[in-house]
Amino acid sequence: MATELLSPLLPQRQRGLAVVVAAPLLALLLAVVIFSRSPVATPVSMTSPELVDLTLLAGAREKGAVCLDGSPPGYHLRRGFGSGAHSWLVFLEGGGWCNTTQSCSERKMTSFGSSKYMSAVNFNGILSNDHIENPDFYNWNIAVIRYCDGGSFAGDAEGEDLDGTKLFFRGLRIWEAVVDELMGKEMDAAKQALLTGCSAGSLAALLHCDNFRGRFPHEVSVKCLSDAGFFIDEKDLSGERSMRSLISGVVHLQNVREVLSNDCLQKKDPTLCFFPAELIKGIITPTFILNSDYDSWQIRNILAPNGSYPGQAWSSCKADIQNCSCTQIDVLHGFKKKLVSELKVAEDNKDWGLFIDSCFTHCQTPFNMTWNSPISPRLGDKSIAEAVGDWYFGRRQDVKLIDCEYPCNPTCSSLLPTA
Secondary structure, three states, rough: OOOEEOOOOOOOOOOOOOOOOOOOOOHHHHHHHHHOOOOOOOOOOOOOOOEEOOOOOOOOOHOOOOOOOOOEEEOOOOOEEEEEEEOEEEEEOOOOOOOHHHHHHOOOOOOOOOOHHOEEEEHHHHHOOOOOOOOOOOOOOEEEEOOOOOOOOOOOEEEOOOOOOOOEOOOHHHHHHHHHHHHHHHHHHHOOEEEEOOHHHHHHHHHHHHHHOOOOOOOEEEEEEEEEEOOOOOOOOOOOHHHHHHHHHHHHOOOHHHHOOHHHHOOOOHHOOHHHHHHHOOOOOOOOEEEOOHHHHHHHHHHOOOOOOOOOOOHHHHOOOOOOOOHHHHHHHHHHHHHHOOOOHHOOOOOOEEEEEEOOOOOOOOHHHHHHOOOOEEOOOEEEHHHHHHHHHEEEEEEEEOOOOOOOOOOHHOOOOOO
């Protein structure tokens, strides 16, 4: 049975199971009709998503590169063709973190902790082989690395499960071994490459960006794209730092120090060095940051997690930003301001790109609807796909697009909240 790469993050206080939120078909069709009449609408492709089989990593156990339960990690590889035959896009799947023995024990009974539960996936959005949906990367070699370590492909440790068996925190080894295998499948001959991912996988793309760049000769064009991975260390409504607490558990349980900046570690606690605001200070490789400054997952789980506020006053607002009161919107504007301020390093770097929209959503590249469709978010009359392509191929200089405050952007109005 095929699965979609819908990997929303897991709330800190919930179990380690992914929740998939699908858009109602009728609402989507109505939105397509409305926006297809717009002068900025792009063509609608009628092709079906491409189904790509799972490949298990060869010699995984010998390399110590295993999922939480000790099973071999997997990836999906679709070969490029035509002008894209020597171009590679590597996508790191997202899906939250596990930061305690209990949450990791629960997680290993899912596809986010064991390849026993993985199957073929559909490639959409930036992964699509359809020229209309994905004009710049449709014919590239595309590899999706599945996420089964619960630590953003960063840890290297072992633990003990609640039942006495081992838990393997081997995300770093999975990253290294799968990329090595891809290099042996002709990625070493790439003429251009892009490392990307969604959510926790997007954070992993930042963690490994320079390592990925270092695997290719200097003349090869190598860049990174972070989609919905710019998590901020913000206090919640009760004044607690619940996100910092979650990340601290991951950092110490899974031993992620090896992927962190030495400069940061000399000055700050490793937990803070795991946040993107610190990571981007040390990344040399050109990088594009795609994020909503009203990120639906962060608002629900960082700003207003369950139990952080009295009563149910925020429940309706968290479900849909259109339900928020004026007072709540002011709080969300403060969240936006904090996120944008932490992007200053990227904004000032001439080789970097930004697309920071004000849509209430999370993860936008792996979905046709948000990547490049008649109802995609637009900034400067550009869809996300167009902006990323302009930046990667140098078609425009200084691709740095930051949206105004909600609800200023009409192209966000038909997007249903995700994650």
